[in-house]
Amino acid sequence: MAKIYDLLVKDVRFREGLTACMNCGICTASCPAAEFYDYDPRKICNLVQSKDEEKIVALLKSDTIWYCGQCMSCKTRCPRGNAPALVISVLRKLSQELGYFTESEKGRQQYAINRTIGENIVNIGYCVTVEKIVPKMHPEQGPVWDWYYQNAEEVVDRLGGNYMKEGPGALRIIPKESIDEIQKIFEVTGGTKLSNTIEHFSEDKANELEIPFNSAIEGNDYFNHVFTENSNQHQK
């Protein structure tokens, strides 16, 4: 296998996101994740710049790279125009490709995101739609959302939408031609491969942890485990 650092540099976002970081720490000062979690983007940039293979592998297996919220405040503030959040994206990509993401609690959550947002994109053409925001999975949405969810077609169409029907408008059915082309794009560009990789390593981890795993979300203990597990060991 190529050296980890060489794999990182292959990604254009890594070259764009990290050039001669001087470790001033303004990224950390402005970072919402650093305020909430035991997280420090300055240290991550410093570690990655060191090109220390062992430490980078440990980073890829840790919870640390999964704390970033991708708000990009770091890019705004960096005096050298770097973007630690882009570096994080590349680290996450590599962690998934190498199967390291299943070694951490926060990394294992990628399985749940792949099975929800990932499947929505290729099957219905959007990351979310009304029927995917199931109230029992989203208690924070409150009773107005419950009312909206129960009366979706009546409400959406009153508001100028075109709920689950053909033609233009909010929440219409996406034509088959578009869904087919989205799926072909995912196959050609590595989207399907990444999804399968996440699935494959997650199933291995489920077997290792002896947590039942299946292809559906309903009744999938491993999905529920990664979606809800919180060890509360993530704050400073």
Next chain:
Amino acid sequence: MGMEIKKQYWNEYQKEIAQDDYFYERSCIRQTFFPGSEATFLNILRDELGKKIVDDPKIHTCTGIGYHSDIVPFDTTMTICARLFSLMNGAGLKNYVPSCVTSFGIFNEVLDTWKHYPEELEKTRVNLRKATGREFEVPDNIAHPSDIIYNFRKQLKLKMKYQLVNRKTGKPLKVVEHIGCHYSKIFAEKSIGGAEFPHVLAGMIEEWGGEVVDYPERRHCCGFGFRNYLVMANRGYSVANSKKKFESMKPYKPDFILTNCPGCAMFMDRWQYTIAEMEGTTYDENGKGIPVLTYEEMTGMLLGYNPWDIGMQVHQVQTESILDKIGIDYNPQDKYVGVSGMFLGEPEKPTNLVV
């Protein structure tokens, strides 16, 4: 400092916004939670401003939420964006208008990458051709819908029935605005006012009679944080960031929160409900919370549109206080009526949040 130098300085905070002939891309979150805002924007452009804007049923996600939660590779996102550009080309248009702030950031990131790394553009052309047989050209102009409303704010003012003024006191309504991280933090030069002097929403508020409240955490993230909301175990991050903003704005007693980004509008509404139910805290004096509006809703409301036709009833924090302060007539019996004219029943009442 001479006026010419001043003008040059402020030019950095302006952007070019196409005047007409737009291609609209719907947002995953906006169309799901606030479909009335998207419809209102299209109605304003067509009916009030006489502009051409195409709403193509073949459009789809830009993958933004999947990309920023790292389950979609950048190559895939670039090629999906290229397909959307191809649809725009097919409609004979050159001005791209993504409804979502995340999408706005995605498209600017993709175009910036193609500008600085032409080999990525070539790779995307090959990928799109191989997958779909399509070709594409990049847009001449990308503007967020709020850029367009801002650009025409003076024309729209002439058509408005109401202003952001308290009818009883005659004083401007106090508004806190939140432009959304990906509107200006990734590419400040692509936004109005940049990250330091956010003016896209402030310009609307001031033009239409309101007062902008500049509170300490004005630029802080709403807390979405992509994977930090998508996974139930992580939502403490999301609500904690919103709470930080609410606590910062509370002392200024804002009449409402105005949002740019679909996600921010939803989170700043729902997290107020959640905090109220979890710990009994609300950020106004009456236990009702601070209402949150989208800029499309605010514009439609001032133009005199029926608030229940533009979606002001789908917020958990109730919006009637804004209507009452301005003096806008509305029919309470019409609030929970569907497209068929049928009364749909009322949502249950929360335990703590007053509705």
